[in-house]
Amino acid sequence: MRNKQIVLLSTILMGMLLVTAGIDGFGFDETPTLTDPYGDPTFAGDDIIKVWIDNNATHIMFQIEFNSTFLIDNSTGDYFYVYISTNNLTGTNIENAGFNVDYYLWMSYKRVLDFYDVVNGSNNLMSSNLAGNGYYISSNNNYTLELGYKINHYSPSGTGYLNLTLGQTIEIRFRSDQTSDWCPDNDSFSYDLVEIDSAKSAIPGYNLIFLLSILSVVAIFLGKKLKKS
Ligand SMILES: [Ca+2]
Ligand SMILES: [Ca+2]
Structure with a gap:
């Protein structure tokens, strides 16, 4: 059950990551x-x-x-x-x-x-x-x-x-x-x-690093909870 939660959370965060990357990655509006x-x-x-x-x-x-x-x-x-x-x-x-x-x-x-x-x-x-x-x-x-x-x-x-x-x-x-x-x-x-935001656009990987950091922290937190239970 806990593993499922981790997978679900990871999926949500990866989705957020892709959406955020997309905002900076594509040029012209429709x-x-x-x-x-x-x-x-x-x-x-x-x-x-x-x-x-x-x-x-x-x-x-x-x-x-x-x-x-x-x-x-x-x-x-x-x-x-x-x-x-x-x-x-x-x-x-x-x-x-x-x-x-x-x-x-x-x-x-x-x-x-x-x-x-x-x-x-x-x-x-x-x-x-x-x-x-x-x-x-x-x-x-x-x-x-x-x-x-x-x-x-x-x-x-x-x-x-x-x-x-x-x-x-x-x-x-x-x-x-x-x-x-x-x-x-x-x-x-x-x-x-x-x-x-020049930091965001000059370094396209910036968002990726930031969100991966959050993901890692959440994964560690959930991992600890899993151990305790
Ligand atoms: Ca004309
Ligand atoms: Ca014309």
Whole structure:
């Protein structure tokens, strides 16, 4: 009977452990951060329909769903841009983004991701030196594009520093192709960089160690009780 209790308790604690690990382990919610109209590109191009934005302690991440295949192999003008403003008093209103852009990510048909610092060009990081600072993943038969970029981190070449503070609110706007489809359509989106317990997210095993410790203590306690009875 006691052994059964120990097994039951262990199972409950393992379940809690998995749930806790899951909260930190998975990125995007089911519900998109933004939705965009179908069929609104100004010329035949990549039609953005859904966008998710997320961050953890180390990266800002974007997932974009298109109404058709995102043709990253087309040399005639397949681009994707993520425009970011950290301060409306600095930066430049690039391509009539409608706000002063401080940084932007540019993914081009050459299958590369470049980082641009509008205020300080010497901080630009071209794809040839990206070295893990950023990434993109094309999935779902190229209907979905994921981009991510490290925050507050210099590349080995000493550039590519995206200066963001957790808890800060930034302005973001997306653009596919030349000027084809903007999202949001008329304005930027205010995104609050989620504050993360850095100990928890930087060390994914942290929760595991913590819960295993509790489990051990409980097991010893029950073991002692078992001996006494
Ligand atoms: Ca659209
Ligand atoms: Ca749009």
